[in-house]
Amino acid sequence: MPKGVLVIAETRDGELRSVTAEAISAGRWLADGKGEECSVLLAGSGIADHAGGLGVYGADTVYLADHEALGVYSGELWLEAAAEAIAAADPSIILIAATSTGKDLAPRIAARLGAGYAASCTGLSLEEGTVEATRPVYAGKIVEKVRLSTAVGVISMRPKSFEVDDSRSTSPAIEQIDTAWATDAKGVSAGPVEAAEGARVDLTEADRIVSGGRGMGGPENWGLLEEIAGLLGAELGASRAAVDAGWRPHSEQVGQTGKVVTPGLYVACGISGAMQHLAGMGRSKVIVAINKDSDAPIFQVADYGVIGNVMEVLPALAEELRKLEA
Ligand SMILES: Cc1cc2nc3c(=O)[nH]c(=O)nc-3n(C[C@H](O)[C@H](O)[C@H](O)COP(=O)(O)OP(=O)(O)OC[C@H]3O[C@@H](n4cnc5c(N)ncnc54)[C@H](O)[C@@H]3O)c2cc1C
Secondary structure (H helix, E strand, C coil), X not given: CCCCEEEECCEECCEECHHHHXXXXXXXXXXXXXXXXXXXXXXXXXXXXXXXXXXXXXXXXXXXXXXXXXXXXXXXXXXXXXXXXXXXHCCCEEEEECCHHHHHHHHHHHHHHCCEEEEEECEEEEECCEEEEEEEECCCCEEEXXXXXXXXXXXXXXXXXXXXXXXXXXXXXXXXXXXXXXXXXXXXXXXXXXXXXXXXXXXXXCCEEEEECHHHCCHHHHHHHHHHHHHHCCEEXXXXXXXXXXXXXXXXXXXXXXXXXXXXXXXXXXXXXXXXXXXXXXXXXXXXXXXXXXXXXXXXXCXXXXXCCHHHHHHHHHHHHHHHHC
């Protein structure tokens, strides 16, 4: 009988990604609620040193799949690593972050196991021992609650949906996964991951984002946003209109067909707030909107709004922020 929670950790270039801490914290919380164990699959290359440290998030067992071929995510190879960990842990819930890696791997695992799959969830609860996941659908217009009726369920969680709890102090048992199959895997190789130019952290993990839309007038005005982003320690985002116009790369697009972000602070500059944009940033904790049209829909979701021309408001904002820095 499957039992317990298995979290699939995310690594890149030998480092843990921050979503891993969130996913294990969520897994620990669920496991505690069910009175069961929380185990973690730690796959990658040169990642063994991180295994013991996962005890701060409450991992009971870490299944370690350390192999050069797992250093860059490949669906085929990571699926094999996951299958090995699942065979060993026999979990009833498999939890993974809904990053680009997780969105690729989670359905592969679900298909392999014939398991139910709740994708891109933003909340978890336990109802009489049964896991209930919350997930926004129809571009965030509706929030549905999903219960998985299969013996094993796969759940992917949107980044920044679950608070990190690093107050635990378990000493996880470390189980090595035999990765001989990774050496033999012919015809499967994944190239290096190239970071988007100028980006410091992945937008989905950013705590502050300054975004521009068509109202910025053109790419030549992005220096204003870069200055604010620099002063706030924020990443740059964009609306689809700005991306489609060729002003910004698609990696910066926020929204239904771009990235779904949940920063602590989202500053929308010259962005109307179309439904498809809100689908990507509507769950930001604090939203600041700068728009010259007081009827722009972005003001309906904004915590703070400035009705004005970005060409005047942004330099004034930069000046005030510089004063705070001095
Ligand atoms: C299937 C589908 C998927 C989509 N996916 C996405 C997505 O992922 N992300 C996304 O963003 N959009 C998406 N869209 C497009 C979306 O519907 C909007 O067209 C887009 O978000 C508009 O971008 P915008 O707000 O920058 O431009 P506009 O709607 O043109 O708004 C510009 C805003 O700037 C203001 N403005 C103009 N000049 C100034 C100034 N000088 N100072 C201050 N304010 C000014 C205007 O008042 C206006 O509110 C999608 C659409 C479809 C159909």
